[in-house]
Amino acid sequence: MGSAIDIIEHCRVPRYLHADLPLGNPCGVPFDRPMQMQFARRALDLIANATAPETVTRNPETWPGDNSWRDDYARVDDSNRAELMARGEARRKQQADAKNAGIKRAQMISD
Amino acid sequence: MPDNYDVPYMERTRDYYRAQGYSSDYVWASFDDCPFTPLDKPLNQCRVAVVTTAMPDTEEGRSKRQVYLNNVDPVPDSMYTRELSWHQAVTHTDDVASFLPLQQLTALQAEGVIGSLAPHFYSVPTEYSQRNTTQQDAPEILAACQKDEVDMCILVPL
Numbered sequence: 001m002g003s004a005i006d007i008i009e010h011c012r013v014p015r016y017l018h019a020d021l022p023l024g025n026p027c028g029v030p031f032d033r034p035m036q037m038q039f040a041r042r043a044l045d046l047i048a049n050a051t052a053p054e055t056v057t058r059n060p061e062t063w064p065g066d067n068s069w070r071d072d073y074a075r076v077d078d079s080n081r082a083e084l085m086a087r088g089e090a091r092r093k094q095q096a097d098a099k100n101a102g103i104k105r106a107q108m109i110s111d
Numbered sequence: 112m113p114d115n116y117d118v119p120y121m122e123r124t125r126d127y128y129r130a131q132g133y134s135s136d137y138v139w140a141s142f143d144d145c146p147f148t149p150l151d152k153p154l155n156q157c158r159v160a161v162v163t164t165a166m167p168d169t170e171e172g173r174s175k176r177q178v179y180l181n182n183v184d185p186v187p188d189s190m191y192t193r194e195l196s197w198h199q200a201v202t203h204t205d206d207v208a209s210f211l212p213l214q215q216l217t218a219l220q221a222e223g224v225i226g227s228l229a230p231h232f233y234s235v236p237t238e239y240s241q242r243n244t245t246q247q248d249a250p251e252i253l254a255a256c257q258k259d260e261v262d263m264c265i266l267v268p269l
Contacts, residue, residue, distance in 0.1 A: 001212070001265060001266075001267045002267065002268055004118075004120040005117050006117065006118075006119055006120055006121050006122075007120055007121055007139055010121065010139050010141050011139060011140050011141055011142065012141060012142050012144075012145040013145065013266075014145060014146060014147045014148075020115065020117075021202075022197070022198035022201045022202045023120075023196065023197040023198045023269075024192075024197030024198055024199075024202045024203070024204050024209070024210060024269065025197075025202055025204075025209040025210060026209075026210055026267055026268075026269070027208060027209050027210055027211065027212045027215070027267065028208070028209055029209065030202065030203060030204075030205065030206035030208075030209040031206050031208075031209075033208070036208050036209065036212070036214075036215055037215055037218065037219075039212070039215075040212045040215035040216060040219060041219070041224070043212070043265055044154055044159075044219065044224060044225065047150060047154070047263050047265075048150050048154045050147075050149075051149065052147065053145035053146065053147035054145055062115065063201075067114050067115065069198060069201040069202075070115075070116060070118050072198075072200060072201065073118055073120070073123055073198055073201075074120075074123040074124060074126070074127040075123075076126050076127055076130045080130075081130055084127070084130040084131050085130065085131060085132050087131055088128070088130075088131025088132040088133060089132065091131065092132075
């Protein structure tokens with residue numbers, strides 16, 4: 001179950017149930033219990049009934065509200081380029097510090 | 112572009128990290144072959160497990176990224192997701208059921224749709240190193256599934 005269909009299809013998996021929702025809620029919109037149960041049923045149906053690898057099913061439900069979240073994710077434009085470069089420099093320092101401290105599994109620094 | 116287009120996360124991520132000054136693009140895992148095993152018994156006789164990339168919301172889970180075998184009972188109220196790449200400006204992960212379908216599978220077990228929920232769900236850390244995932248974490252997850260007598264696993268990356 002996931003929401004990044006391009007990454008999943010690039011990886012190649014036996015079965016994939018796609019949630020057309022912002023990253024973070026692959027099992028359904030928060031607190032929408034009927035949607036979440038529907039997604040879970042479809043996942044099980046997919047496991048039970050798929051007959052070939054890389055079978056993809058798309059949940060038809062979409063995010064409530066407008067579609068601006070699609071344009072917004074990891075957006076890069078003139079309004080944030082300088083900030084992103086500064087963030088990258090801070091991140092590289094943090095990674096170097098972790099390496100020097102012998103930390104083998106670096107913190108996944110989320111933006 | 113259509114209103115409901117699939118977000119090109121790979122392209123967005125590459126551009127985002129290039130904007131941060133990284134010169135080497137991340138290489139996503141891709142496999143030449145795709146395994147597939149048809150289900151060989153009815154769903155209502157199957158034990159189902161879940162794999163998540165969220166860590167347990169404990170002092171250890173927040174500080175040490177590794178494979179965890181977490182009890183499904185009780186279903187956790189929260190998981191540690193801060194270090195994962197989800198869309199923080201638009202949504203949240205306060206509702207565990209939105210990314211970890213244990214509550215749903217518990218209900219489906221009660222309905223008789225599945226045979227049982229495995230006693231554990233498994234946390235696997237996201238990794239820049241694909242080698243760590245394939246050679247260390249995946250075998251550990253597989254061993255846990257076998258010990259828990261799991262028939263099928265739902266992977267829910269976050």
